[in-house]
Amino acid sequence: MSLKHFSLLATITAVLLVAVNCGILTQHADSVPENCLKRKPIQSNYTPEGSEITLGNLTIYETTEKNSTRLIISIYDAFGFSNNNVKEVADRLSKVQGGFRVIVPDFYRGEFWHGDPDVFPPPDMEDLLAWLEEVGSWEDRVQWDLINIVEHYRAEGVEEFAVYGMCWGGTMSLLASIYLPDYLRVAAYIHPTLIPDELAPAVRIPTFLMPTMEDPDLTQFYEILRQNFGNNTAHWRFEDMLHGFASARGDFSDPRTALRIEEMINLLGFFFNRILNIGK
Numbered sequence: 001m002s003l004k005h006f007s008l009l010a011t012i013t014a015v016l017l018v019a020v021n022c023g024i025l026t027q028h029a030d031s032v033p034e035n036c037l038k039r040k041p042i043q044s045n046y047t048p049e050g051s052e053i054t055l056g057n058l059t060i061y062e063t064t065e066k067n068s069t070r071l072i073i074s075i076y077d078a079f080g081f082s083n084n085n086v087k088e089v090a091d092r093l094s095k096v097q098g099g100f101r102v103i104v105p106d107f108y109r110g111e112f113w114h115g116d117p118d119v120f121p122p123p124d125m126e127d128l129l130a131w132l133e134e135v136g137s138w139e140d141r142v143q144w145d146l147i148n149i150v151e152h153y154r155a156e157g158v159e160e161f162a163v164y165g166m167c168w169g170g171t172m173s174l175l176a177s178i179y180l181p182d183y184l185r186v187a188a189y190i191h192p193t194l195i196p197d198e199l200a201p202a203v204r205i206p207t208f209l210m211p212t213m214e215d216p217d218l219t220q221f222y223e224i225l226r227q228n229f230g231n232n233t234a235h236w237r238f239e240d241m242l243h244g245f246a247s248a249r250g251d252f253s254d255p256r257t258a259l260r261i262e263e264m265i266n267l268l269g270f271f272f273n274r275i276l277n278i279g280k
């Protein structure tokens with residue numbers, strides 16, 4: 001990994017970042033894909049296998065796998081903690097590639113969009129973005145939660161940390177891969193809400209890009225990651241899936257979606273396993 005090569009670009013990007021980091025979604029409201037606002041969440045019949053702990057006022061869902069020194073943090077979408085698709089993916093991911101601990105923190109502290117997933121699409125997108133800035137502010141909340149989480153699990157013997165996120169969570173994973181390289185080794189963005197190309201040079205850790213057919217093209221972003229991380233980065237476009245398929249809005253009972261979910265979990269597990277083993 002040639003860290004030197006991108007330090008110059010990173011410096012140039014730093015100026016931009018200062019602007020972006022404060023309310024990334026609000027500032028780029030025009031670029032939030034329309035598709036992100038179209039569909040409602042579905043009711044999942046899945047019963048999560050794991051259990052919950054609390055860290056201060058942060059509730060964290062933990063999968064049953066507890067015997068790994070590798071932990072993956074899942075960042076959900078705007079529909080929050082109540083939707084079980086996100087927990088199903090976490091449960092299944094914890095069982096591939098020799099096992100990982102996987103957790104789903106409830107960053108919004110029990111809230112989700114309007115407290116009612118049926119209030120979607122939002123009557124006014126500005127409302128949704130303002131709400132996300134309040135319950136899911138990177139600066140005021142998410143980054144500190146991530147740091148506390150890593151410190152908590154380090155004390156439990158976890159050595160390596162990964163992060164992935166879907167929709168809003170994908171954008172938080174982007175920020176985590178820029179700002180928290182001391183805490184996280186690898187990241188993935190799954191049908192992310194907003195991934196501006198100009199931030200690619202600022203990414204500090206190996207990253208897997210997983211857009212769908214409805215998301216903006218991430219080829220340019222990926223090319224920059226390739227320059228900086230060589231083959232320790234990946235890009236897989238789910239050409240026949242809609243934005244949201246892997247989180248609250250995915251109908252996992254649909255056979256084709258089920259197949260893609262299986263693929264996604266395997267690809268994610270393979271990539272995380274490869275990167276998280278580098279230091280060993």
Ligand SMILES: *[C@@H]1O[C@H](CO)[C@@H](O)[C@H](O)[C@H]1NC(C)=O
Nearest residue numbers: 055056057058107108109141
């Ligand atoms: C959670 O706890 C933190 C620190 O203890 C506090 O700053 C924050 O306001 C609390 N958040 C909520 C939503 O209660």
Ligand SMILES: *[C@@H]1O[C@H](CO)[C@@H](O)[C@H](O)[C@H]1NC(C)=O
Nearest residue numbers: 064065066067068069098099
């Ligand atoms: C946990 O992992 C260690 C090392 O891989 C192994 O020796 C031990 O048996 C495992 N414990 C459980 C409860 O699976």
Ligand SMILES: *[C@@H]1O[C@H](CO)[C@@H](O)[C@H](O)[C@H]1NC(C)=O
Nearest residue numbers: 001229230231232233274275
């Ligand atoms: C990645 O690149 C390194 C050297 O640049 C090479 O040794 C390794 O085999 C490559 N790994 C994969 C999975 O292509």
